[in-house]
Amino acid sequence: MDERNFVFCSFPTIDWKIMYELNPIGIFHEKEGVTFILEQQDAVNKKIHYQSVYRLITLNVHSSLDAVGLTAAFSAKLAEKNISANVVTAYYHDHIFVPEEKAEQALNAILELQKRYST
Template identity: 80%
Template sequence: MAGIKDLNILLSNIEPILDERDFVFCFFPSLDWEQISELTPIGIFHEKEGITLIIDQEDAVNRDIGYQSVYKLITLNVHSSLDAVGLTAAFSTKLAEKNISANVVAAYYHDHIFVPREKAEQALSAILELQK
């Protein structure tokens, strides 16, 4: 099924959902797929410097994996097209107005925004303002 491209439709149906879990971004200079699967990351990105995993903070603590900051995940529960124009700009601008950093992952069906744990409720409210 194709995602929505129209920015007005996307914004009016944005439906952000705040995940209750805490997430961290961890970096590994090298890692094999067996190690990765044991950590059950919700995000993986391979850069020239190594591999970044987004994992549950509890998993990082239990496995003594270092991290710098803790994030909450807000998922936009609208099926956005990967070709949609302006959605990321709209919510990132709104969050920037509130001095909230955003780490964005666009997946096939939804956009996922990682925000600092202590600003998660404020970020959720800010994104909901876009629906009005």
Template identity: 50%
Template sequence: MAGKKNISLLQKELSPVLNPGEFVFVTTKDSSIVNNGAAIGKFKEKEGFTLILERGKARELGLSYDYIASWITLSVHSSLEAVGLTALFSTELAKHEISCNVIAGYYHDHIFVAKKDADRAMTVLSNLAENKNKQ
């Protein structure tokens, strides 16, 4: 099933959802220390593997982290070929001094923001969907 590409439609249907929990980004040379079901995400970089884990799992494994994040899913089914969606929401978050780390999944975009910024980010994204942030 193909995702949506029209930026106006994507904006209207963002439907951000704050997932429960606390999440961290860790790095390791050996990604096998975490089974595939435990990692929210895994990406291979030349320095090693970046893993996104629930904070409790990282602590359980003795992995260090610097950043505690909240995970927001945009419920709209966006196409991987959609142009401008990431720029749209990341620019709006930046205007409110909210850093975001974005993962594009097949169906949805996932945004990781600092735990302390989660509620503000949800407000910004909800307002963006309602077109309230336009000046």
């Protein structure tokens, strides 16, 4: 689990200067605007609006973008514990943003899942 807190922020259009200054760890273009995933402190420092604070759990397994079932398995396990998950699948790993206040509980749930499949 990453030590930092993260937030999701939306901008009507992409501003490359702001993007460079903020150095988001994730960007996604939607028809309504551009989402930046930022460290919470950067958003606070720049007075950027956000709604919720998340912690990041990165699965250390190298997962294929074509794999079937991994996202469903950890999503189901987190749902079982009433924990929302915002998943970003990158080239090498899956990254799960969970509510800050449930981060330890989410990590424990994923570790339970890992134990079940590694034995």
